Amino acid sequence: MADRAQGQVSQGQTPEGQMPDVLVVGAGFAGMYAVHRFRSQGLSVKALEAGSDVGGTWYWNRYPGARCDVPSLEYSYGFSAELEQEWDWPEVFSAQADILRYANHVADKFDLRRDMQFDTRVVAVEWLDDAHRWRLTTEAGERFEAPFCVMATGCLSIPITPSVPGAADFRGEVYHTGMWPKEPVDLAGKRVGIIGTGSSGVQAIPELARQAAHLTVFQRTPVYTVPANRKRMRPDVQQEFREHYREIREMQQNNQGGVSTFRPRKSVRREARVDTTNAPPTRLLDLTSEQRRDAIDRFGLGALLAFRDVYSDARANEIANELYRDTVRTMVRDPDTAERLLPKTYGLGCKRQVIDRDYYDTFNRDNVTLVDLVETPVDTVDATGVRTSARHYELDVLVYATGFDAMTGALLRANIRGRGGRKLADKWRDGPVAYLGLQMAGFPNLFTVTGPGSPSVLCNMLVAIEQHVNWIGNCIGWLRANGARTIEPREESETGWIAHVNEVAEGTMFTAPTCNSWYLGANVPGKARIFMPYVGGYPRYRARCEREAAHRYEGFALG
Ligand code: NAP
Secondary structure, three states: HHHHHHOOEEOOOOOOOOOEEEEEEEOOOOHHHHHHHHHHOOEEEEEEOOOOOOOOOOOOOOOOOOOOOOOOOOOOOOOOOHHHOOOOOOOOEEEEHHHHHHHHHHHOOOOOHHHHHHHOOEEEEEOOOOOOOOEEEEEEOEEEEEEEEEOOOOOOOOOOOOOOOOOOOOOOOEEEHHHHOOOOOOOOOEEEEEOOHHHHHHHHHHHHHHOOOOOEEEEEEOOEEOOOOOOOOOOHHHHHHHHHHHHHHHHHHOOOOOOOOOOOOOOOOOOOOOHHHOOOOOHHHHHHHHHHHOOOOOOHHHHHHHHHHOOOOOOOHHHHHHHHHHHHHHHHHHHHHHHHOOOOOHHHHHHHHOOOOHHHHHHHOEEEEEEOOOOOOEEEEEEEEEEEEEOOEEEOEEEEEEOOOOOOHHHHHHOOOHHHEEEEHHHHOOOOOOOOOOOOOOOOOOOOOOOOOOOOOHHOOHHHHHHHHHHHHHHHHOOOOOOOOOEOHHHHHHHHHHHHHHHHHHHHHHHHHOOOHHHOOOOOOOOOOOOOOOOOOHHHHHHHHHHHHHHHOOOOOOO
């Protein structure tokens, strides 16, 4: 370790003591699969991970209530039939602890840790022009070099904490949902405050309210949230999935969001099946107001999400927003609190849909207070709590559920420098520019898994990750087989792709003028406003990537 601290080039430390073929940054689901995939095609690989173990998002986000909003039978790897057959999911939508257990099982089963180094934060990623390889430097000063570098750093991995005056003076405990401690946090008898009501806040709030003596929720923007499916996994349903997994994985490949439309037939009781002959129309505008209300009475707030025009037609969107607000007014007992919880400044579909368990009911509890930061903004944090323009709130614990520097944050923080020492930060000054979210011109042999401009966060992440890693693995294999040393996109491919990414996002609720989301970078002060993920659908995107591979990477320059 002493040598490493002095910054000696350790050249990768593969079992043979050679420089690896590929360096991977990150050991979340993307880095884990990358290690396995590259290894199975005969490449040597080394992954560097800042955390102490595998799991990425599911390693860091341990806050009470954390769970996934994609069904676990689908939010799971498809590369190993054996893995699909042996792993039991306890719930339909799994909690963080179960997903992390799964990640650990995968790491054990495929012996992934052998090629991983933990507690290792990469602080510089630099292309060596003459040597034609990447040099990675860690926080401890250790250096690694390899001809290929894969950034598997995640889309939501850099937590942000707003700079509130006096925040450092707070003498109580401070947590961020995205960096929750591994050790249990005891909130019993404590006065807890939470800032932020996005997906993380909405999941944490009901749990914190159950555990704390009192919970104060500091809300700036109210959220649209719909109740989660909270079913236990039925063994016969899981079995039916297992019997159809190949078909399900195929369906994922052809679905806009990478989630199959498979519905168990054998295991679901006849009376529980949805009668498709009476299925509601797919357009909200085609329904009478009585029918719209009836849909919510029967299926809950989530019914609003089933209508396609809610996402594409401003009139339908506003009708849905109003129905949503009317329904919340019936769920929260105190009318003033209910009114403050209603989103009014933007529409459904602008942000990532939030899914909750008991969110609105939590505000009916005696030990929960809602503070509207638009009415009464935070003045300062001091030693004992938070002072708004109206009053002081005494707190023992302050939780930030204030989100992430999404999509670009982890890449920019890695201090990436390409050909001629050009900084990625300079290239991306006005927003991320990349081809297919996979590579950047001027940064040869550097790949990003689920990078900006790819479906990434708009897709089932496990599906998006496997597609990217497979594409990268095939690309490296092809380069080797065809005697090419380097690959990077042509500038015109990049500009053409970005124009297409913008074009398909235009006119959707994601980019409505009233919308301010992390998809647009709007949650980070000073960040360029640009819609980062690809909204044109996973199958279309995948076809485009496959075309590149089939046409000898014609959109790329080879060296
Ligand atoms: P987020 O959606 O960005 O929400 C951050 C929250 O913090 C917002 O309510 C925001 O208010 C508030 N906030 C930020 N700065 C503030 C300030 N200075 N003062 C007051 N409030 C402030 O972040 P997130 O909740 O962590 O979720 C991020 C993404 O992670 C999700 O969209 C989702 O993709 C993923 N995620 C998924 C799950 C799941 O699978 N169920 C769970 C958690 C997270 P404003 O809106 O006013 O900025």
